[in-house]
Amino acid sequence: xxxxxxxxxxxxxxxxxxxxxxxxxxxxxxxxxxxxxxxxxxxxxxxxxxxxxxxxxxxxxxxxxxxxxxxxxxxxxxxxxxxxxxxxxxxxxxxx
Amino acid sequence: xxxxxxxxxxxxxxxxxxxxxxxxxxxxxxxxxxxxxxxxxxxxxxxxxxxxxxxxxxxxxxxxxxxxxxxxxxxxxxxxxxxxxxxxxxxxxxxxxxxxxxxxxxxxxxxxxxxxxxxxxxxxxxxxxxxxxxxxxxxxxxxxxxxx
Numbered sequence: 430x431x432x433x434x435x436x437x438x439x440x441x442x443x444x445x446x447x448x449x450x451x452x453x454x455x456x457x458x459x460x461x462x463x464x465x466x467x468x469x470x471x472x473x474x475x476x477x478x479x480x481x482x483x484x485x486x487x488x489x490x491x492x493x494x495x496x497x498x499x500x501x502x503x504x505x506x507x508x509x510x511x512x513x514x515x516x517x518x519x520x521x522x523x524x525x
Numbered sequence: 526x527x528x529x530x531x532x533x534x535x536x537x538x539x540x541x542x543x544x545x546x547x548x549x550x551x552x553x554x555x556x557x558x559x560x561x562x563x564x565x566x567x568x569x570x571x572x573x574x575x576x577x578x579x580x581x582x583x584x585x586x587x588x589x590x591x592x593x594x595x596x597x598x599x600x601x602x603x604x605x606x607x608x609x610x611x612x613x614x615x616x617x618x619x620x621x622x623x624x625x626x627x628x629x630x631x632x633x634x635x636x637x638x639x640x641x642x643x644x645x646x647x648x649x650x651x652x653x654x655x656x657x658x659x660x661x662x663x664x665x666x667x668x669x670x671x672x673x
Contacts, residue, residue, distance in 0.1 A: 435672075435673075436672070436673045437533055437538060437541075437670070437671065437672045437673075438533065438670075438671050438673065439531045439532065439533045439641045439642075439643065439669065439670065440660070440661040440667050440668050440669040440670070440671065441531065441643075441661055441667075442623075442643050442645070442658050442659060442660055442661065442669065443658075443659040443661075444620075444645050444649040444656070444657065444658055444659070445655075445657045445659055446649055446650060446651040446654060446655065446656050446657070447651060447654030447655045448651070448652045448653070448654050449652060449653045449654055450654055451614070451654065451655050452655055452657070460610060460657075460659055463659075463662060464662065464663070467662045467664055467667075
């Protein structure tokens with residue numbers, strides 16, 4: 430009798446880097462979406478199209494709220510710097 | 526000597542059968558990811574983390590970064606697990622590959638039991654930026670650790 434299975438395999442990681450900046454909300458949102466939604470190349474065309482459209486919609490929502498989070502965090506940092514007497518530095522952060 | 530591909534460590538396979546690795550989120554073991562330059566020579570026979578040829582640079586400390594486990598699940602007849610992406614922020618690093626190892630294997634502490642060797646395919650560099658290891662889609666075909 431044949432027994433199937435038993436193969437243990439490693440996946441392939443991707444490395445993303447930046448040069449003198451951090452990742453943008455768009456870049457982070459793309460990574461997030463790839464974790465949330467996987468669309469098979471072999472999916473029926475109608476289902477694939479619907480899944481990709483949903484992914485695009487989610488992308489826009491994710492990017493919007495990530496920007497909101499970034500801006501809100503800057504407000505927090507602005508106030509921390511102001512409270513520490515670093516008004517000039519706080520202003521730099523506010524203008525980002 | 527150089528990286529020559531991805532390997533699931535043989536010692537890890539044996540230790541799985543000895544119940545020495547727990548990937549459960551929160552209550553499981555603590556896994557770390559260490560970065561190496563292309564002078565490192567790892568393969569399936571690699572059994573432990575080493576500082577030899579480990580990268581150094583701003584934003585990186587010896588031993589690497591701690592991973593966040595994702596509780597194992599199944600897809601069809603395949604069991605799989607995943608980790609959250611790991612970022613070395615505000616870093617200046619060049620690395621060719623990495624080791625994932627378990628620092629609490631078998632309920633012990635300060636262990637260095639390797640799990641997997643991962644080859645980035647080429648040198649990857651950050652310069653006063655972010656260096657992020659992006660784990661693959663956690664499905665039966667792509668997840669970082671799969672038992673089919």
